[in-house]
Amino acid sequence: MTWETVIGLETHVELATRTKIFCSCTTEFGGAPNTHCCPVCTGMPGTLPVLNEKVLEFAVKAGLALDGEITHHCKFDRKNYFYPDLPKAYQVSQLYLPIVRNGKVPIRTQSGTEKIIRIHELHMEEDAGKLVHDPWLDQTRCDYNRCGVPLIEIVTEPDFRTAEEVIAYLEKLRSTLQYLGVSDCKMQEGSLRCDVNLSVRPAGSAQLGTRTEMKNLNSFKAIARAIAYESRRQVELIEEGKRVVQETRRWDDNKDATFAMRSKENAQDYRYFPEPDIPPLEITQEYLDHIRKELPEMAEHKLIRYQAEFGLPLYDAQMLTGQKALADFFEACAALGSDPKQVSNWIMGPLMGQLSAKGLEAKDMALSPATLARLISLVKAGQLNRNTAVKVFEAVFDQDGDVDTYISAHGLAQVNDPDALAAAVEKVFSANPQSIEDFRSGKEKAFGFLVGQVMRELRGKANPQAVNQAIRDKLNS
Amino acid sequence: MKITEEMVDYISVLSRLKPEPEEKAQLATELERIVSYMDVLNRLDTAGVEPLSHVFPIKNVMRPDLPCPSLPREGLLKNAPSEDPEAFLVPKAVE
Amino acid sequence: MELYELTALELGAALKKGQTSPAEVLAAAQARIAAWQPRNNAFITLPPPAAPQGDSPLAGVPMALKDNICTKDVKTSCASMILGDFAPPYDATVVERLTAAGAVSMGKLNMDEFAMGSTSETSFYGPTRNPWDPDRVPGGSSGGAAAAVAAGEIWYAIGSDTGGSIRQPAAYCGVTGMKPTYGTVSRYGLIAYASSLDQMGPIARSAADCAAVLDLIQGKDPRDGTSLEGQYGTLLSSLTGDVKGLKVGIPADCFGDGLDEEVRRAVLSVAELLKSRGATVEEFSLPVMEYVVPTYYIIACAEASSNLSRFDGVKYGWRAAGYEDLTDLYQRTRTEGFGSEVKRRILLGSFVLSAGYYDAYYKKALQGKAVIKDIYDAAFRKYDVLLTPVSPSTAPKLGESLSDPLKMYLSDIYTVPLNLAGLPGISIPCGFDSKGLPIGAQLIGPALGDGTILNAAHAFQLETDFHKKIPTGKGGSVL
Incomplete structure (x- = not known):
């Protein structure tokens, strides 16, 4: 029998606000334990939440970008459960009236499949703290820095059939949210986390099988491997005549397998009810219009525009729009007057080379668009040759050093003085009469030798075209 | 509406309360x-x-996204029944 | 005349005129507390008072706070074992505002555990007793607040009222207590019982004192999203005592079966007096009274079950010993740390929110709340204020109420609808029964009609002196 895997995703994304969802503590990642906390985010008695306006703005932006319907009358609810990472013993979330419903994400897999993934809903909620078990003490330490960091949870319909589709969706989602500036989506730091709901069924069946939920998936690679593992596990169970149990399973990256999570209290009755401390939200058409105006240009649009407006080939446009940081960098250089195709060549060549050599993400690099624009203009003006320019680029890349300072400190400016060039040609010609003889008798190779000698005489700083011309003129004279 | 001892057990677990077995019948009643x-x-x-x-029909009460200093950690931990200098301590809770 | 016989405003004025000194006032309060605390157990914590800073008509006047109001570095217990010696690292907004107005806090007042009760007997720190008769309860849950004001230990107190917890003890103790419109006093720093119903307010001798206190504590607070924008600070200055043309509605449904006859007569005498000063009085029907108590308890318990989940022995307060694992730690701490009434309400709340029962109970109650609010709103299209009893009877004896929780819940019938509808209500002393126990009448206003009911209460108090009576402490059995 052939089996079909059916997958739905619940993705939690930390929003890139400066402060937490209900208090003014910083959302910065990586502080010492319990130093980004206050009475509100640690749920001390008597404290009350007040919503961060940026959270609503970001959630609405994400909802619009995912082509969703914005809920005009929206509320928060409490989800009640006991766990030490949740200091109030309830999470403020949205059940009854989430901010966004019925979105759509078009995806295109590497193998070329195109489909629309339906978004069931997107809601706002608060993150929980972090628990770290101390094996020496045999105690768990509770760090509440992450408590109250704003999240959006994006829930898809069970529309995926393969891991490839899942990855394509997540890449699209990540790029979209980064374009919007609502999240940095760093899986390493946990700002994008994904739970996978998976079931299997005989191919062609319309009925859904019993699903399991997988957690602790910390990379795209882990997601792909977990999907493969879990599909196989479920198929084997069914083929052995056993049943799939609806449960939460934890992916173990080292063991390459999922394991049922021990859950002592099976009662998952969250007793949701409307959060009385937060007045409802009324999303007006004016507000939506305002947010819509603020939406940045998304990748799909840029892709078309780069070809039309800048005359870039499709390949270039795809590379540049693949990451928002690259697109921003490209546009900034172009705005400074650099030739778009030149900028594109520099980005796809030396710049991406430096990023991969240094293990950097484009959005984390120090290099400014002005620096690259300056290099390009020096090359264009014939004041720097291309090879030297690449060397300068590599030298200033790390700290966005000043191009002109570097060039003069290292004496790299191109020699354009016709007298100096003429003198060098004169010197090389008198020192190499045999080569001139060879050229005139038809040995083209000798020409290259002469050029090399002149360049050497000028310590590599000469304009190669000027050198060629000067030698030809001299040979023809 | 009939409240059984099983229901008392169920809502007790949800509430993290543990009535003594002999109290359950009376609680149910x-x-x-x-x-x-x-x-x-x-x-x-x-x-x-x-x-x-x-x-009351008040709506859209929000605050600007401006950071304020957090509480010094000593203040956060001073009421904790079990803590170390950095964190609250509980029995093993991580799988 | 002794200082404790003055109202808070009179004492504030005497301090301003130099007729008495802050030291003299403080000594008087401390002497009264020393004499009364062993008899009524009104206080849980008596920290050394700080010197007043800031100015207002009540600057330098000794007061106290119910022990569910957070005070920075001062133990705040909710009269529960589970909070242990919890000393919040922050002040409630009302505390900040009162401190800025020169208030002198004498300490933290006894109450029913987590404000759940009508007798102040469920306190982990022992029951508070009624200063008029120590064999009787002071009412609750703000029993310590009402008892301390009645006994002249302090000149006013801040209590909280979720279903009558300011108004009912004020009635039982013969003082004036007001629950203002929901949202006019910031709840930041009030340890929540039922967030959508909780509201803080004053207990004092007179309506004028209550107005003065509200002028200090009302107002929008950026830390409480449910607090209301508005004009505040003019309640005291607009008390005229003029009730000419005031339309007083008397809901017949609140004067029927189950109401003590002496209470009924005393409450209706308020209508007579207001009428004699030019008000019009009319009886009408308020056909929701049988639904208010179930609606209230479903909503209050549901919210309480969630609000009280944070007390788990991890972040603050008391932790049980001898636990085996995390779940055991939670269960032991909560089972041993909460009293039985609190646990009963948590279980009820978990039940009405649980899968399968949410629609039948919780959602139904939210619909009931909508109906109740509509009926009150309709009444206020016809009347400016409503007059009802506060409680069906005067203060019961200790131990009488707790044996039958349902009967205790039913006695809240006159006070809980205001919390459901967010309306202001004031309890004023309007007589004594044949046992010598105070009787309270409740004046109810429309949303933001706080000034209207204060003025009606003030008009009554201009012509009566029930609110000036002070217990001698000689009645009842020897403690």
Whole structure:
């Protein structure tokens, strides 16, 4: 029998606000334990939440970008459960009236499949703290820095059939949210986390099988491997005549397998009810219009525009729009007057080379668009040759050093003085009469030798075209 | 509405309370009496009535996204029943 | 005349005129507390008072706070074992505002555990007793607040009222207590019982004192999203005592079966007096009274079950010993740390929110709340204020109420609808029964009609002196 895997995703994304969802503590990642906390985010008695306006703005932006319907009358609810990472013993979330419903994400897999993934809903909620078990003490330490960091949870319909589709969706989602500036989506730091709901069924069946939920998936690679593992596990169970149990399973990256999570209290009755401390939200058409105006240009649009407006080939446009940081960098250089195709060549060549050599993400690099624009203009003006320019680029890349300072400190400016060039040609010609003889008798190779000698005489700083011309003129004279 | 001892067990687990076995029967009786009294609400016609969670129609109360200093950690931890210099301590809770 | 016989405003004025000194006032309060605390147990914590800073008509006047109001570095217990010696690292907004107005806090007042009760007997720190008769309860849950004001230990107190917890003890103790419109006093720093119903307010001798206190504590607070924008600070200055043309509605449904006859007569005498000063009085029907108590308890318990989940022995307060694992730690701490009434309400709340029962109970109650609010709103299109009893009877004896929780819940019938509808209500002393126990009348206003009911209460108090009576402490059995 052939089996079909059916997958739905619940993705939690930390929003890139400066402060937490209900208090003014910083959302910065990586502080010492319990130093980004206050009475509100640690749920001390008597404290009350007040919503961060940026959270609503970001959630609405994400909802619009995912082509969703914005809920005009929206509320928060409490989800009640006991766990030490949740200091109030309830999470403020949205059940009854989430901010966004019925979105759509078009995806295109590497193998070329195109489909629309339906978004069931997107809601706002608060993150929980972090628990770290101390094996020496045999105690768990509770760090509440992450408590109250704003999240959006994006829930898809069970529309995926393969891991490839899942990855394509997540890449699209990540790029979209980064374009919007609502999240940095760093899986390493946990700002994008994904739970996978998976079931299997005989191919062609319309009925859904019993699903399991997988957690602790910390990379795209882990997601792909977990999907493969879990599909196989479920198929084997069914083929052995056993049943799939609806449960939460934890992916173990080292063991390459999922394991049922021990859950002592099976009662998952969250007793949701409307959060009385937060007045409802009324999303007006004016507000939506305002947010819509603020939406940045998304990748799909840029892709078309780069070809039309800048005359870039499709390949270039795809590379540049693949990451928002690259697109921003490209546009900034172009705005400074650099030739778009030149900028594109520099980005796809030396710049991406430096990023991969240094293990950097484009959005984390120090290099400014002005620096690259300056290099390009020096090359264009014939004041720097291309090879030297690449060397300068590599030298200033790390700290966005000043191009002109570097060039003069290292004496790299191109020699354009016709007298100096003429003198060098004169010197090389008198020192190499045999080569001139060879050229005139038809040995083209000798020409290259002469050029090399002149360049050497000028310590590599000469304009190669000027050198060629000067030698030809001299040979023809 | 009948409240059984099993229901008392169920809501006790949800509430992280653990009544003594000998208390359960009495709790069930007491709760049943109260819940049965609450059933008078069934006589109130609420067809088409929108549930009212917030009594006054105030909306969209939000604050700007501006950071303020957090509480010094000593203040956060000073009331903890079990802590080390950096964190609250609980029995093993990580799988 | 002794200082404790003055109202808070009179004492504030005497301090301003130099007729008495802050030291003299403080000594008088401390002497009264020393004499009364062993008899009524009104206080849980008596920290050394700080010197007043800031100015207002009540600057330098000794007061106290119910022990569910957070005070920075001062133990705040909710009269529960589970909070242990919890000393919040922050002040409630009302505390900040009162401190800025020169208030002198004498300490933290006893109450029913987590404000759940009508007798102040469920306190982990022992029951508070009624200063008029120590064999009787002071009412609750703000029993310590009402008892301390009645006994002249302090000149006013801040209590909280979720279903009558300011108004009912004020009635039982013969003082004036007001629950203002929901949202006019910031709840930041009030340890929540039922967030959508909780509201803080004053207990004092007179309506004028209550107005003065509200002028200091009302107002929008950026830390409480449910607090209301508005004009505040003019309640005291607009008290005229003029009730000419005031339309007083008397809901007949609140004067029927189950109401003590002496209470009924005393409450209706308020209508007579207001009428004699030019008000019009009319009886009408308020056909929701049988639904208010179930609606209230479903909503209050549901919210309480969630609000009280944070007390788990991890972040603050008391932790049980001898636990085996995390779940055991939670269960032991909560089972041993909460009293039985609190646990009963948590279980009820978990029940009405649990899968399968949410629609039948919780959602139904939210619909009931909508109906109740509509009926009150309709009444206020006809009347400016409503007059009802506060409680069906005067203060019961200790131990009488707790044996039958349902009966205790039912006695809240006159006070809980205001919390459901967010309306202001004031309890004023209007007589004594044949046992010598105070009787309270409740004046109810429309939303933001706080000034209207204060003025009606003030008009009554201009012509009566029930609110000036002070217990001698000689009645009842020897403690």
